[in-house]
Amino acid sequence: MNLSPIIAGLWRLHEWGLDVPARVRWIEQALELGITSFDHADIYGGYTVESLFGEALAAAPGLRERLQIVTKCGIKLQHPARPQHALKSYDSSREHVLASVDNSLRALRTDRIELLLLHRPDLLMQPDELADTCRRLLAAGKVLRFGVSNHTPGQVAMLRKRIDLATHQIEFSPLQMKALADGTLEQCVDLGLRPMIWSPLAGGRLFTAHDEQSQRVRAVLHELAARHGVAPATLAYAWILRHPARPWPITGSGRIEALREAVAALPLQLPAEDWYRVWQASMGHELP
Numbered sequence: 632m633n634l635s636p637i638i639a640g641l642w643r644l645h646e647w648g649l650d651v652p653a654r655v656r657w658i659e660q661a662l663e664l665g666i667t668s669f670d671h672a673d674i675y676g677g678y679t680v681e682s683l684f685g686e687a688l689a690a691a692p693g694l695r696e697r698l699q700i701v702t703k704c705g706i707k708l709q710h711p712a713r714p715q716h717a718l719k720s721y722d723s724s725r726e727h728v729l730a731s732v733d734n735s736l737r738a739l740r741t742d743r744i745e746l747l748l749l750h751r752p753d754l755l756m757q758p759d760e761l762a763d764t765c766r767r768l769l770a771a772g773k774v775l776r777f778g779v780s781n782h783t784p785g786q787v788a789m790l791r792k793r794i795d796l797a798t799h800q801i802e803f804s805p806l807q808m809k810a811l812a813d814g815t816l817e818q819c820v821d822l823g824l825r826p827m828i829w830s831p832l833a834g835g836r837l838f839t840a841h842d843e844q845s846q847r848v849r850a851v852l853h854e855l856a857a858r859h860g861v862a863p864a865t866l867a868y869a870w871i872l873r874h875p876a877r878p879w880p881i882t883g884s885g886r887i888e889a890l891r892e893a894v895a896a897l898p899l900q901l902p903a904e905d906w907y908r909v910w911q912a913s914m915g916h917e918l919p
């Protein structure tokens with residue numbers, strides 16, 4: 632899968648207060664940093680973020696060929712934009728996925744989505760039907776690759792028998808290490824399934840939270856960052872990138888400087904002992 636080593640996440644784009652020219656400039660600056668992949672979901676910003684991005688693409692048509700669009704489907708929010716949803720639910724049915732992709736293509740003002748992810752595991756999923764839906768989208772040229780997000784290793788194994796999965800998008804950060812313990816990252820290594828990483832800075836809590844775990848981790852990040860001559864956020868990205876699953880971290884910030892700090896982690900090869908220092912600070916105890 633051809634994604635940039637750091638991916639820009641757009642979950643919060645509607646909060647950044649950017650008019651169309653500023654959105655175009657923001658995308659251009661990300662591209663200048665080598666960030667060419669942009670992570671969306673149909674639901675972001677209450678079903679508005681894809682349109683905000685699409686307006687920028689329409690205003691600067693040369694941009695589209697220089698970037699890859701990732702988007703997601705499968706969550707039905709109860710929201711004024713979708714009055715037909717009576718309850719929050721997950722839906723991987725053919726009808727929902729096909730309609731969602733058509734909505735995303737319209738909103739993004741594009742004819743194709745490079746990577747479509749099933750956002751959350753639908754407990755009523757019929758994997759053969761989903762595989763057939765994927766084949767239809769591929770044949771129509773609407774979606775080029777498929778992946779999943781927030782699935783269990785068992786769900787990934789079931790789907791991978793039927794669909795050529797390009798990634799598993801998961802939460803992972805120095806404050807959220809569940810994927811190290813529940814088999815998710817082992818499965819990624821085993822299958823060569825490179826994970827995309829959401830909330831790599833724990834949604835900002837890494838730098839703002841006051842609980843004991845955050846304070847311990849922050850102290851170690853600052854110490855290691857000073858030793859390596861980088862920003863603490865850069866150290867956090869380097870910690871994620873050090874995992875053998877070869878993760879693709881997704882930034883969440885609207886600040887170009889924060890994107891620059893993420894990219895600065897790419898040449899940094901963290902010594903294993905430094906990696907374990909962060910692990911220990913997060914867990915609050917030594918290795919057994």
Ligand SMILES: NC(=O)c1ccc[n+]([C@@H]2O[C@H](COP(=O)([O-])OP(=O)(O)OC[C@H]3O[C@@H](n4cnc5c(N)ncnc54)[C@H](OP(=O)(O)O)[C@@H]3O)[C@@H](O)[C@H]2O)c1
Nearest residue numbers: 640641642670829830831832833834835882883884885889
């Ligand atoms: N698949 C899923 O279920 C799922 C779930 C959540 C997110 N995602 C994707 O993952 C992306 C990233 O998630 P996230 O937004 O939670 O990422 P994050 O990088 O962990 O958090 C970003 C937040 O941290 C703040 N922040 C505080 N200090 C920062 C610093 N030193 N450097 C950078 N940011 C700092 C940012 O504020 P400023 O803007 O002020 O810098 C921003 O509000 C999302 O945009 C979305 O595309 C996917």
